[in-house]
Amino acid sequence: MQINIGDKVRYLNETGGGIVTRLLDANTVMVLNEEDEFEIPTLKKNLVVIESAGGTSQPKRESNFPQSNSLVSKQSSAKPLFVEKEDVYMAFVPKEGYAVTDSPMELYLINDTKQVLLYGFFDEIEGKLQGRTAGNLDPNSKIMIREYERQELHELSTCTFQILFYQQGDFQIKKPLEKNIKIQAVKFHKDSSFQETAYFHENVILYKLSTSAIDQQMEDLSQKEIKQIIREKEASDTGRKPQNKQNLSSAILEVDLHINALIDSVTGLSNADILEYQLNKFHEIMREYQQEKGKKIVFIHGIGNGTLKKKLHDELHRKYRKHYQQDASFKEYGWGATMVTIR
Known part of the structure; x- marks a missing residue:
């Protein structure tokens, strides 16, 4: 026929x-x-x-x-998240009938290549790594790996895929893929974490598992070749006019550590989870600007019961002692902010 x-x-x-x-x-x-x-x-x-x-x-x-569910290229009035072809992804997809930030999540593996994938999946929950499933996935298709309840999402720390590529007939060998994705539970509470893609009706959290050609080339470089590239890059930069660091550092950076300024929903988060996320944000900012001498950063922590302020000051004394700290302008922030000057 x-x-x-x-x-x-x-x-x-x-x-x-x-x-x-x-x-x-x-x-x-x-x-x-x-x-x-x-x-x-x-x-x-x-x-x-x-x-x-x-x-x-x-x-x-x-x-x-619904065209948005097929793996065939399509055009939409809204611009979806750009997705390269010949790639492998995993996605957390909210279940139908739930608010995005309260929904259980279905984990999908997406094969946007011309090869068959032979895969194994493992996850780590509460420090215990377990093999969950294995199988094969045809070209240009997707499969649900497993479903996570909200409580499991808070306990989930990593998702790991091991993948082999297969194609019958003429084929250029690809290196096996092993990808370990660290999961940040707070992402499941932020609407902004979920993006439109070509693969699903729903907005999803999408992770790229495959390695780009450039990344692969970097992996194949020897340490000697990498050092040579760095030397050549440094040599090409010596003739550039240095920027005025004083001007770069003059603007005051405000960082609001109130949890509602950092995430969209705190459903399912304990007070300890919230405090941990706020402190992680503080450390992230300090690491980012610790080389910009003279930079002033105002961390807005509020007054409240003083727990966040005390923890923040403890961390400043413990890890960032060389930088100058003071209460920020009372006129602008009351007693609810701390200014750090990078030294």
């Missing part, structure tokens, strides 16, 4: 059907399932064509097929 890309087909041995998106070999085609919108490799003998595409090279879609 002749089956072409774009043909609308029905399954012979089960209910449902879909659209043919690719011809895999003489006996097998890829079908975009109309029910769950996953691409499924299917033998031609198990299909019947109910509407021909007339030999066109592009798949024909019914209007009730």
